[in-house]
Amino acid sequence: MKEKEIIKADHKAILDMVEANSSVLDLGCGDGDLLELLTMKKNVRGQGIEIDEQAIYRCVAKGLSVLHGDIDTGLSEYKDKAFDYIILNQSFQQLKHVETVLFDALRVGKKVIVGFPNFAYFRARLRLFFRGRVPVTASLPYTWYETPNLHFLSTLDFLDYCRQKSIKVERKVYLSGQNRIWILQNFFANTGIFLISK
Amino acid sequence: MTKTGVGIVETKYFTFANQQEGFILESKEKLVSVTLAYETYGALNKEKSNAILILHALSGDAHAAGFHKGEEKPGWWDNMIGPGRAFDTEKYFVICSNVLSGCRGSTGPSSINPKTNKPYALDFPVISIGDMVVAQKTLIDSFGIDKLLTVVGGSMGGMQVLSWLIKYPERIRSAIPIATALRHSPQQIAFDEVGRQAIMADPDWHSGNYYEGNPPDKGLAVARMIGHITYMSDISMTEKFGRQKKNNIQPFKFTADFEVEGYLHYRGDNFVKRFDANSYLYITKAMDNFDASAAKPFHEVLSEKSLKALVIAFKSDWLYPAYQSKEIVKACKYAGLQASYCEVDSTYGHDAFLLETEEETHLISHFLKSILQKRGKT
Numbered sequence: 190m191k192e193k194e195i196i197k198a199d200h201k202a203i204l205d206m207v208e209a210n211s212s213v214l215d216l217g218c219g220d221g222d223l224l225e226l227l228t229m230k231k232n233v234r235g236q237g238i239e240i241d242e243q244a245i246y247r248c249v250a251k252g253l254s255v256l257h258g259d260i261d262t263g264l265s266e267y268k269d270k271a272f273d274y275i276i277l278n279q280s281f282q283q284l285k286h287v288e289t290v291l292f293d294a295l296r297v298g299k300k301v302i303v304g305f306p307n308f309a310y311f312r313a314r315l316r317l318f319f320r321g322r323v324p325v326t327a328s329l330p331y332t333w334y335e336t337p338n339l340h341f342l343s344t345l346d347f348l349d350y351c352r353q354k355s356i357k358v359e360r361k362v363y364l365s366g367q368n369r370i371w372i373l374q375n376f377f378a379n380t381g382i383f384l385i386s387k
Numbered sequence: 388m389t390k391t392g393v394g395i396v397e398t399k400y401f402t403f404a405n406q407q408e409g410f411i412l413e414s415k416e417k418l419v420s421v422t423l424a425y426e427t428y429g430a431l432n433k434e435k436s437n438a439i440l441i442l443h444a445l446s447g448d449a450h451a452a453g454f455h456k457g458e459e460k461p462g463w464w465d466n467m468i469g470p471g472r473a474f475d476t477e478k479y480f481v482i483c484s485n486v487l488s489g490c491r492g493s494t495g496p497s498s499i500n501p502k503t504n505k506p507y508a509l510d511f512p513v514i515s516i517g518d519m520v521v522a523q524k525t526l527i528d529s530f531g532i533d534k535l536l537t538v539v540g541g542s543m544g545g546m547q548v549l550s551w552l553i554k555y556p557e558r559i560r561s562a563i564p565i566a567t568a569l570r571h572s573p574q575q576i577a578f579d580e581v582g583r584q585a586i587m588a589d590p591d592w593h594s595g596n597y598y599e600g601n602p603p604d605k606g607l608a609v610a611r612m613i614g615h616i617t618y619m620s621d622i623s624m625t626e627k628f629g630r631q632k633k634n635n636i637q638p639f640k641f642t643a644d645f646e647v648e649g650y651l652h653y654r655g656d657n658f659v660k661r662f663d664a665n666s667y668l669y670i671t672k673a674m675d676n677f678d679a680s681a682a683k684p685f686h687e688v689l690s691e692k693s694l695k696a697l698v699i700a701f702k703s704d705w706l707y708p709a710y711q712s713k714e715i716v717k718a719c720k721y722a723g724l725q726a727s728y729c730e731v732d733s734t735y736g737h738d739a740f741l742l743e744t745e746e747e748t749h750l751i752s753h754f755l756k757s758i759l760q761k762r763g764k765t
Contacts, residue, residue, distance in 0.1 A: 195599060222670055234725065236725060236726075242729065242730070242731070242732055245727075245729045246729075246746070246749055247748070248727075248729055249729070249749070249750050249753045249754060250749070250753050251753075252753065252757035253727075253757075254695065254727050255727050255728075256716060256720075256726060256727065256728040257728050257729045257730050258713075258716075258728065266717045266720040266721055267720050267721065268721060268723070271723055276540040385406065
């Protein structure tokens with residue numbers, strides 16, 4: 190990776206959440222950009238799980254350890270607290286069994302980082318309200334017939350859920366594109382990233 | 388990427404286990420004067436840190452790459468070994484040896500028993516995958532290599548990789564088991580048994596004492612034919628042969644007139660020219676008896692946390708289905724070992740590990756690079 194390359198805002202946020210020299214499991218690591226970044230900048234002991242075969246080849250080309258498999262069933266074989274961090278970035282809303290995976294992640298990881306598109310982002314609201322169409326935004330770029338997303342939630346929905354399930358929310362980062370959002374986050378942010386623990 | 392391989396190579400021989408000490412097998416039996424046939428490609432560096440051990444499958448041998456003088460066929464994994472290839476001989480020192488109980492230069496049932504000055508035949512002791520690995524380790528010792536960069540192999544070669552992890556985890560930096568299993572399923576044992584029965588049903592077998600007469604070629608050829616069916620897939624057979632018939636006239640009702648029949652005959656007939664029937668019995672039995680989690684659960688074996696593993700399986704492989712490779716992955720996960728796993732989308736069946744060299748090259752070359760880099764860091 191080139192030093193000058195712009196780091197995506199969500200990756201930057203996660204980079205700030207992860208302590209140096211820790212161990213990280215990235216669920217749905219895709220091409221491994223985040224894991225590579227964490228390895229280089231934070232010297233983490235990284236492991237990825239990814240379902241797409243071509244993405245596996247790209248991860249391996251980056252020197253990463255990655256397992257070809259489904260993250261919906263991929264956690265049960267790990268010991269308790271096997272990793273310092275479990276990352277579910279942009280794969281969270283695509284899980285079939287969100288609750289099972291989230292609680293397994295909280296078992297296997299000391300901390301869990303969850304990142305997902307905010308369905309209550311104002312552009313999504315406008316599109317739904319004024320145009321009567323399902324939102325297609327920068328963070329929700331798919332049309333209804335091709336979206337891999339199975340769950341649509343807002344950042345407030347997620348925080349409500351954590352409260353109900355007694356999940357501790359340690360840090361919250363709200364983003365719109367490359368910018369951090371500090372006010373009316375559930376309205377102005379199209380992405381939320383949360384550091385949680387049990 | 389250069390296309391030239393390692394060129395002309397020669398098989399060498401390493402003999403150990405003298406009269407006093409011998410070579411003690413897992414069965415507690417003793418072999419005296421054990422020879423391993425081996426080949427090497429590339430050069431061992433000064434630190435002796437760039438050595439890779441390649442482990443062959445059931446019918447393989449030490450001749451993994453390059454050409455023997457005057458021969459047209461290269462070694463069995465030639466497209467993987469050489470300058471610019473997955474096992475880049477400009478960077479790595481590659482070793483491949485014929486397994487103990489084999490018939491391609493290493494000591495096996497067709498070798499001369501020093502006690503009788505006749506071929507061992509069935510007096511040859513039962514050999515395990517672990518015995519093969521202990522013998523290989525002796526060879527590695529003779530090079531003065533303390534730690535292998537990796538051990539790699541497909542099918543039975545993969546079992547030897549697992550056995551290296553069990554026996555000598557401190558002697559390897561990484562492991563690459565391909566299209567293999569922690570243990571044979573009943574289905575795999577069943578196919579092996581049919582192969583063995585074919586050999587033993589051949590009247591020329593004579594309870595293994597055929598070295599002075601005709602060898603049981605018919606039986607061994609049938610065993611090989613069964614093997615080849617299990618190495619292919621429904622799709623690959625359809626693509627390769629269809630229901631195509633050969634053109635020649637039928638002299639007999641049950642002539643092998645389909646292309647696929649001809650292919651199996653050809654494979655069987657060729658195999659008997661280079662393979663010993665008794666070796667086939669001993670080696671398949673060693674595979675069936677192998678169980679990587681016999682002594683303790685395999686994840687407990689993986690206690691050397693600095694080890695890295697690359698596990699490869701193939702989608703259409705029904706002889707060593709991907710679920711068996713996933714069991715190895717599961718153990719890596721439980722043990723907290725850094726591992727990569729890829730289930731390559733191939734239609735070649737079990738043979739894919741010899742044929743899907745493009746994907747294997749990508750995975751293995753990058754994996755090896757990461758092992759070297761890690762070494763530089765620490």
